[in-house]
């Protein structure tokens with residue numbers, strides 16, 4: 001250990017000095033350097049005034065010295081020994097500070113600065129420590145997924161080029177993972193690069209996962225010694241896809257609707273809560289013990305009421321993992337009897353029934369010509385006004401879009417029926433004859449008049465409502481005539497006639513006028529006689545004379561008088 005370097009050093013003294021320099025070296029002077037940096041080692045000795053030269057050496061493990069640098073105090077020259085390891089890396093300054101560039105692990109040695117005078121050798125050792133911070137740890141060879149209840153390699157944590165070597169620690173969700181039999185297996189490995197002497201540490205983790213590890217971050221860290229003590233660097237987080245088996249199966253009906261009706265398409269969707277979710281299932285239709293293998297959906301198209309029942313689905317390999325749902329297919333049947341176009345005769349009876357069969361209580365609404373009816377129609381004796389378009393409509397309130405309607409177009413046919421009325425105008429000059437006709441289809445009315453036999457223009461026709469209308473003519477007949485009203489439709493031709501007595505026409509009035517003049521003259525004469533009588537018999541009243549008139553006149557005379565009066569008015 002003692003230096004035997006200085007040739008001029010007296011052995012005993014030398015040893016003493018060396019020992020003195022070493023002894024306090026329990027806390028040896030140490031220079032810490034980062035790998036690749038320049039190591040700077042001051043000499044740490046006071047330069048004696050009679051210094052001859054300074055020298056640096058290092059000590060091999062066996063204690064033998066290797067001289068590396070020399071500086072002459074007198075000649076001011078520097079000389080480096082031919083040591084391959086330090087070729088071009090050394091620099092010895094004037095104050096005997098030695099610099100070694102590009103620090104290597106092999107530079108971890110004890111170096112000694114020696115100052116040599118004529119009669120003495122001073123030595124000061126310096127220990128060099130080199131540190132290399134490892135690379136940030138990385139999790140590699142990551143498992144694509146982990147499976148519950150299986151010990152699987154999760155990955156490896158690697159940290160490279162460390163000096164000295166470090167330790168690797170695994171963490172789950174920030175907490176240190178301790179080895180645990182059959183659950184956490186950590187294998188640590190370190191390798192030294194023979195050239196650089198740097199260590200690469202790897203730690204592989206085998207891990208038995210549980211569902212609690214879903215979304216849990218795994219990290220690792222490297223703990224290493226730096227010049228100022230222990231340091232820790234953490235890796236990035238790694239999250240693993242955790243595979244776990246299905247523990248529950250659920251079944252859904254799509255589209256999600258309150259109620260399913262006949263004609264709908266429905267899709268059963270089966271879900272397992274495992275990861276990854278199961279891709280195939282067995283679907284069981286109502287009353288069928290054998291499942292149908294399908295993807296996670298099974299579609300039923302155009303369902304009928306007989307599709308009502310319990311539907312199930314199970315895992316393919318684990319039939320006890322099963323889910324069930326009840327489906328009710330709503331239906332609504334409406335049967336209208338009779339329906340379509342129905343032709344009946346007036347007075348006929350027509351029972352009508354609208355029967356509903358549905359999965360729920362359904363309400364019936366009757367409409368006639370778009371007007372709501374209070375009750376369902378039924379006819380014991382048909383009238384013309386019963387004709388129309390009847391609609392029986394029903395809907396299931398709870399089931400959207402479930403509506404049914406049927407219609408009945410009722411036609412009430414009838415042969416023409418005629419009723420004639422006659423009205424004499426108060427003037428007596430015209431007569432209004434009305435032909436009331438009832439029947440369906442609408443009968444055509446034709447008038448004929450006897451004698452002339454000509455067809456008379458209808459003067460007025462009423463609208464045709466509820467199978468009836470009338471045609472009205474006003475005539476002023478010159479002779480007794482018979483008016484005939486003919487009503488005809490596809491069913492029958494009906495004829496009715498009415499005798500209308502003649503009016504007193506103008507010519508007759510003229511003829512009769514002479515007669516009337518004669519009568520008037522006669523009456524005047526009679527009045528003259530009466531005047532004489534009047535003179536004789538004083539008290540006689542006018543009313544009496546009127547009374548006499550009435551008593552005297554027969555119907556025809558009265559009529560004539562009336563007509564005369566009218567004539568004078570005209």
Ligand SMILES: *[C@@H]1O[C@H](CO)[C@@H](O)[C@H](O)[C@H]1NC(C)=O
Nearest residue numbers: 042043044093094095096097
């Ligand atoms: C020695 O000299 C170098 C420059 O050559 C200087 O940087 C250093 O501080 C000096 N050391 C001492 C201990 O004087």
Ligand SMILES: *[C@@H]1O[C@H](CO)[C@@H](O)[C@H](O)[C@H]1NC(C)=O
Nearest residue numbers: 165166167168223224225230
């Ligand atoms: C590595 O672990 C060992 C044993 O647990 C310990 O002695 C050593 O100091 C650790 N090294 C670091 C860098 O923490």
Ligand SMILES: *[C@@H]1O[C@H](CO)[C@@H](O)[C@H](O)[C@H]1NC(C)=O
Nearest residue numbers: 263264265266299300301302
């Ligand atoms: C049901 O599905 C068929 C095709 O599978 C389609 O033609 C039909 O329109 C669908 N019916 C309904 C009510 O969506």
Ligand SMILES: *[C@@H]1O[C@H](CO)[C@@H](O)[C@H](O)[C@H]1NC(C)=O
Nearest residue numbers: 285286303304305306307308
């Ligand atoms: C349901 O009834 C229809 C006829 O309405 C028939 O074609 C079909 O096979 C029946 N389905 C079931 C499951 O009974």
Ligand SMILES: *[C@@H]1O[C@H](CO)[C@@H](O)[C@H](O)[C@H]1NC(C)=O
Nearest residue numbers: 357358359360361362363398
């Ligand atoms: C139908 O409605 C009546 C009363 O409105 C009720 O008594 C009956 O239980 C209902 N039936 C169903 C199947 O809902």
Ligand SMILES: *[C@@H]1O[C@H](CO)[C@@H](O)[C@H](O)[C@H]1NC(C)=O
Nearest residue numbers: 452453454455456457458459
């Ligand atoms: C009936 O009226 C038409 C015009 O509306 C007329 O041409 C015809 O001569 C009339 N017939 C009789 C008999 O009056």
Ligand SMILES: *[C@@H]1O[C@H](CO)[C@@H](O)[C@H](O)[C@H]1NC(C)=O
Nearest residue numbers: 478479480481499500501502
């Ligand atoms: C017309 O009819 C009446 C009775 O309605 C009768 O007394 C009269 O003689 C008839 N006149 C002619 C010209 O036929």
Ligand SMILES: *[C@@H]1O[C@H](CO)[C@@H](O)[C@H](O)[C@H]1NC(C)=O
Nearest residue numbers: 480481482483497498499500
């Ligand atoms: C109308 O008069 C004719 C004779 O002019 C007679 O035969 C017929 O019965 C009369 N009709 C009615 C309805 O009175």
